[in-house]
Amino acid sequence: MLTKLNIIVIFLPFLSVFVSSILFLIFQKISNKNYLLNLIVSFLIMFFLILVITYKFSSNITDREIFYLIFTYICAFYLFMCLIQSQVSSLQLTILRMIYLYPGISKREVLKKYNAGNIFKTRIERLKSGGIIYKKNSSFFIKNNKIILYLNFTKILKKIFSIS
Amino acid sequence: MQVILGYLAFFLIFFSLQIFFFRLFRININKPSIILFFIIISAIIGFYFFSIDLLLNLIIINLTIICFYTLVPGIINYGPGLEIIDLIANKKINKENMLKKYFLKGKVSRSVEKRLQINISSNLVKLNKGKLVLTKNTINMLNIFRTIKKIYKIKSDAY
Numbered sequence A: 001m002l003t004k005l006n007i008i009v010i011f012l013p014f015l016s017v018f019v020s021s022i023l024f025l026i027f028q029k030i031s032n033k034n035y036l037l038n039l040i041v042s043f044l045i046m047f048f049l050i051l052v053i054t055y056k057f058s059s060n061i062t063d064r065e066i067f068y069l070i071f072t073y074i075c076a077f078y079l080f081m082c083l084i085q086s087q088v089s090s091l092q093l094t095i096l097r098m099i100y101l102y103p104g105i106s107k108r109e110v111l112k113k114y115n116a117g118n119i120f121k122t123r124i125e126r127l128k129s130g131g132i133i134y135k136k137n138s139s140f141f142i143k144n145n146k147i148i149l150y151l152n153f154t155k156i157l158k159k160i161f162s163i164s
Numbered sequence B: 001m002q003v004i005l006g007y008l009a010f011f012l013i014f015f016s017l018q019i020f021f022f023r024l025f026r027i028n029i030n031k032p033s034i035i036l037f038f039i040i041i042s043a044i045i046g047f048y049f050f051s052i053d054l055l056l057n058l059i060i061i062n063l064t065i066i067c068f069y070t071l072v073p074g075i076i077n078y079g080p081g082l083e084i085i086d087l088i089a090n091k092k093i094n095k096e097n098m099l100k101k102y103f104l105k106g107k108v109s110r111s112v113e114k115r116l117q118i119n120i121s122s123n124l125v126k127l128n129k130g131k132l133v134l135t136k137n138t139i140n141m142l143n144i145f146r147t148i149k150k151i152y153k154i155k156s157d158a159y
Helices: A004-030 A035-056 A063-089 A091-101 A107-113 A116-129 A146-160 B002-025 B032-048 B052-076 B080-089 B096-105 B107-121 B136-151
Strands: A133-136 A139-142 B125-128 B131-134
Touching: A004 A035, A004 A063, A004 B052, A035 A063, A063 A091, A063 A116, A063 B002, A063 B052, A063 B136, A091 A107, A091 B107, A091 B131, A091 B136, A107 B107, A116 A133, A116 B080, A116 B096, A116 B107, A133 B080, A139 B080, A139 B096, A146 B052, A146 B080, B002 B052, B032 B052, B080 B096, B080 B107, B096 B107, B107 B125, B131 B136
Parallel strands: none
Antiparallel strands: A133 A139, B125 B131
16 A cells, blocks of 8 residues: 555656756746756756755655655656757757648758758857857867767767667 | 666666667667557556555656657767767867868768658658648647747747
């Protein structure tokens, strides 16, 4: 039989992600900083709160429940992050939006309207506004080295999956 | 510690399965039908052998599977943003005109065509006499996404 504490443990990570999403919404409304920073801050606030709760109730909950609370929160927030990120940079979604705007558009017209040149331009702008790269004398340089860690992680996974 | 080791064992088995199927048969096992299969199996197991520990494990396993579902397509279909960073950071191509030249030459330049093909093969778009038409489900999905975009004030590439 489930106890009250069990039910709280099961739903707490999901509830925390819901609260994080509200925090993210508030940050988006009041702050002009980029969305990624707002996402990270809203994640960290609730993550810290979960750690505090876990520490306070550590005598009443098992190791498995502690692992569940932390892991499930991270996973559920990752999914929320993917949902937000897909709105920003998903090529697949952009193409769908284009077909939605121009019903009956042909493949050739899509490729004409949204080509590699456009993608290059928009991505450069986004990388610049996100503080990842900066421009100096018509050359681009990496501003935030953390992105290289992510790039290398992706490259390792690509090698493991044998994707050229 | 035992809990973490138990989860790691599951993670390694699931990750090895992904690699095995993708490297040997080029099959991406992260499909909605596979996720649904795991959820149904988990619900049955959870119902028959009910215990809190089992329930927590099943939720963790299913969440991991859903996370893989969102992670793997990003690895298979390398994004244009990462390609630009790769050119700047690793290939030391910094000049704007050279960067654009290399970008347009690369594989990512054909990504729109590729993603369009993925949209068609996954039944999000139908090709009707050379014209692209969205399915009803895709329109509903886009409406949900548009609401999310509006609520969270997110700027995207298009429209």
